[in-house]
Amino acid sequence: MTATTLAGAEAGLTQGPGAARSPQAIFAAARDREGSLSQLLMTFISTGLLFMVFPGTFLGVWNLLQISGRESVASVSGTWIEAHGHAQIFGWVGTFILGIGFYSIPKLRGGAASYFRAAWICWVMWTVGVALRWLANVYMWAWRALLPVSALLELIAFVIFFLQVAQHRPGRGTKSRFEPWIVVVASASVGLLLTLLTNLAGCVYVAIRGVSPAFPHVFDQRYLALAAWGFLVPFVWGFSAKWMTVFLGLRPFRPRVLLAAVALNLCGIVLTVAGYTAAGACFFPVSTSLAVVALRMFEPAVNPAKVRGVHPSFPWFVRMAYGWLLVAASLGWAAVRWDSSGGIWGASRHALTVGFVAVMILSVGQRILPAFAGMRLLWSSRLMFAGLGLLTLGCTLRVCCEVIAYQGYGSWAWSVLPVSALSELGGLTLFAVNILGTFILEPSHAHKESVVFAMPAKLS
Ligand code: HEM
DSSP states (O other): OTTOOHHHHHHHHSSSSOOOOOHHHHHHHHHHHHHHHHHHHHHHHHHHHHHIIIIIIIHHHHHHHHHHHHTOGGGSOHHHHHHHHHIIIIIIIIHHHHHHHHHHSOOOTTOHHHHHHHHHHHHHHHHHHHHHHHHHHHHOSSHHHHHHHHHHHHHHHHHHHHHHHHTOOOOTTOOOTTOHHHHHHHHHHHHHHHHHHHHHHHHHHHHHHOSSSSOOHHHHHHHHHIIIIIIIHHHHHHHHHHHHHHHHTOOOOOHHHHHHHHHHHHHHHHHHHTTOHHHHHHHHHHHHHHHHHHHTTTSOOSSOOOOTTSOTTHHHHHHHHHHHHHHHHHHHHHHHHHOSSSHHHHHHHHIIIIIIIIHHHHHHHHHHHHHHTTSOOOSOHHHHHHHHHHHHHHHHHHHHHHHHHHTTSOGGGGGTHHHHHHHHHHHHHHHHHHHHHHHHHSOOOGGGOOOOOOHHHHHO
C-alpha cells in the first residue's frame, strides 16, 4: 500500500459516479488498487525471470560450452548468440523495468481501469514480441516474417508504457519533475526507444536481405553499444541517484557531475554508432568515472545502510557493481587497441551486462521487490548472498579467462570458461528461486499497512 499516494488514490478513485466518498471507501479502494498493482508487478517480474533463466542464461551457457569445447567463438551460430543477448536485455532487464515502472508511477488520470488495461496489453505485446524473436532466431521458423513482427510488438508495447508513465506529474509538495535523476532516467528511456527502433530497422533489413536472422556483425556491434551505454547504463545511474543515497547511507549525490557524465556518455555513443569506435571508447571510462564521483559510490557512508530484510553484504555488492562498470569501460578502451579475436570486446560486454547490470539487479531487486509485491519479506537473505557470490565468482572467471583464451594468451583458460558459465547459471538461478519463493511462500503484509504516502518510506 505504501507506494499509493492519497492524492493518487483520490484522483483515480473519485472519478465517475459517486465521486463524494468516505475516507474508509477511499482507503479500501486504494488498497484494492495497490493489490492490483502488486499482481501486475509480480506478473512482469516472473515473466522476466522466466526469460532470464531459460531463453537467456541456459542458451548463454550452452553457447559458451560449445565455444570452449571447440576453442573458437566462430563455432557458434550468430543467431543463437543474438537470441541469448536479446532474451537477457529485453526479456529479463526490459521486462523488469516495464514492471517496476508501471508499479511505481501509476497515473490514473484516465481512470484505474484504463491504466491497468494499458499495462496488461503492454505485457502481452512485450512478452509475445520477445518470445517470437527467440523462437525465430533459434528455430529459424518463418523468421523473415516473425522478426519484424516481434520488433514491432516490442516497440508498440514500449510506446504504450511510455505514454502511460509520461503523464506522471509529481504530487503536491514534491520537487520539480525535472529532478536530475528523472532527467537521467528519461535519457535512458529515449535510449531504449532508439534501441527498439534500431532493432526494428535491423529486423526489417535482415528479413528482406539477410540469409539468416542474425544481424550483420558491424551493425550488431553498434546496436549493442547503443543498448548497453544508451539504455542499460543510464537507467542504472538514474535509479542509483534516486535510491542509493538512502540505501547506502551516502551523502547526497552531485547532480551537475552526474549530468556531465550523461553528456559525455552521449558523446561516446554518438561517436561509436557513427563508426568512430576508437574515439567513442575513450569517452566511456571518463563518463563512468564521473558517474562514480557524482554518486559518491566509493565515499564513506554517513548514515547506516538500509539492510533490513536483506543480506548485510548488500552495500558491498552495489559498490562492486560500479567497480565492474569501470572494468567494462576500461576493457572497451583496451579492445580498440589490442583485440584480435573478439575476446576483449566480449569481456568488456560481459563485465557490463553481468558484472554491472546483473549484480545490480540481484542486489537492488532483492531489496525492493519483496516490498513492492504486497509488503512481503525476502524469502532468504542467505540465498541472496549465495546467488551474488556465485555470480561474482563466475563473472570474474569469465572476464579474465575470455581475454586470455580468445586472445590465445593461454590455452588453459578455455577449460575455466565452462566453470564460469555454471557458476553464473547457479547465481542467477538462486536469484530466481529466491524471488519466486518470496512471491509464493512469503505472506503479504499489505493488509496490515496503513496508507503511507511516498515511495522512500516503503524502502527505508
Ligand atoms: C550465465 C550467464 C551468461 C553466459 C554464460 C553468457 C554467455 C555469452 C556468450 C558465450 C556470448 C557470445 C559472445 C562471447 O563469446 O562473448 C554472449 C553474448 C552476449 N551476452 Fe551473454 N552470457 C551470460 C549472461 C548474460 C547476461 C546477464 C546478459 C545481459 C543482461 C548477457 C548479454 C549478452 C549480450 C548482449 C551478448 C551479445 C549478443 C550479440 O552479439 O548480439 N549475457 N553471452
